[in-house]
Amino acid sequence: MPITLEQVSFSWQPEGVFQNQVLNNISFSLHEGEIAALLGPEGAGKTTLLQIMAGLLKPERGRVKLDGRTIKHPGGYDGQIGMLFQFPEQQIFELNIYNEIAFGPKNQGLTGKKLQTVVYQAMHSVNLKPEEFLERHTDNISSGEKRRVAIAGVLAMQPRYLLLDEPLVGLDYEAATAVIECLHNINQQHNIAMVIVAHKPDRLLPLFNRYLILKSGQLINDFSPQSALSTAQILQQADIDLPVSLDLIQHLAEAGGEWSEITTDPDEIYRQIAARIRNKKGEK
Numbered sequence: 001m002p003i004t005l006e007q008v009s010f011s012w013q014p015e016g017v018f019q020n021q022v023l024n025n026i027s028f029s030l031h032e033g034e035i036a037a038l039l040g041p042e043g044a045g046k047t048t049l050l051q052i053m054a055g056l057l058k059p060e061r062g063r064v065k066l067d068g069r070t071i072k073h074p075g076g077y078d079g080q081i082g083m084l085f086q087f088p089e090q091q092i093f094e095l096n097i098y099n100e101i102a103f104g105p106k107n108q109g110l111t112g113k114k115l116q117t118v119v120y121q122a123m124h125s126v127n128l129k130p131e132e133f134l135e136r137h138t139d140n141i142s143s144g145e146k147r148r149v150a151i152a153g154v155l156a157m158q159p160r161y162l163l164l165d166e167p168l169v170g171l172d173y174e175a176a177t178a179v180i181e182c183l184h185n186i187n188q189q190h191n192i193a194m195v196i197v198a199h200k201p202d203r204l205l206p207l208f209n210r211y212l213i214l215k216s217g218q219l220i221n222d223f224s225p226q227s228a229l230s231t232a233q234i235l236q237q238a239d240i241d242l243p244v245s246l247d248l249i250q251h252l253a254e255a256g257g258e259w260s261e262i263t264t265d266p267d268e269i270y271r272q273i274a275a276r277i278r279n280k281k282g283e284k
Helices: 046-053 097-107 112-125 143-155 173-190 202-207 228-237 244-255 266-283
Strands: 003-012 020-030 035-039 061-066 081-084 161-165 193-197 210-215 218-223
Touching: 003 046, 020 046, 020 061, 020 218, 035 046, 046 081, 046 161, 046 193, 081 143, 097 112, 097 143, 112 143, 112 173, 143 173, 173 193, 173 202, 193 202, 202 244, 202 266, 210 228, 228 244, 244 266
Parallel strands: 035 193, 035 210, 081 161, 161 193
Antiparallel strands: 003 020, 003 061, 210 218
8 A cells, every 4th residue: 555645735834924835735646666756946845745754744734644544643654654864874873883773673662583683684685784784883884884874774664665865965976876776675675665855866767667746845747757858858847957868868869869768777878879879980
């Protein structure tokens, strides 16, 4: 069963003279296994929407349902929805990695062998070998490893849905690659659905099988990508800054040639372009 938002609206200071309408009449369902990009300009309401889905904010109007049941407080999710804020490593507070990852499931009542099992499983899911990292101090690992520890801390509570706000922000190429790989593995191995906010989604494109586009607090588009070119056209119409790979396909299509069958995977786009260049050189 999905998470379902039904005509959700939200305002800051709804009764005051400084009322700020952030979300207006948002409705959609997120099903298990989906990975949805949540895109939109600054101030579109993306982070607020994630917080409402996570139960951290209550809608002004409308409701959020999980498995057909309206959830009225965060505890009602019973760990089934996990959220990762921007720079989650800044919220790490335990001295070693094991205790940090175990914090959530401990609060769920797990102890002993069951607790150890979920911690180990979460570490394996984010490619942190327990024998290497278990007793490491949380200040003695890289930023990318801290990001993966934070993800593991959420996974240890065994959620069915994961909400991520800019999961690659502040990471270098190598660390971002490791995070992307672990998100892919989590989805494939555990069928965990995700909503990912990304201001510059270039490297996350291969993960997405759905796009949710917000503008001025409204959901203006909800679609599944068919090709790089069609996705670029839809994003451009929504005034979304195109990822580099999609922008390149858009320009090549405008210059002529058939590009409509290429997927949104940047590596595939660049391979196809390189292959066509080689073929043209071979014809000369």
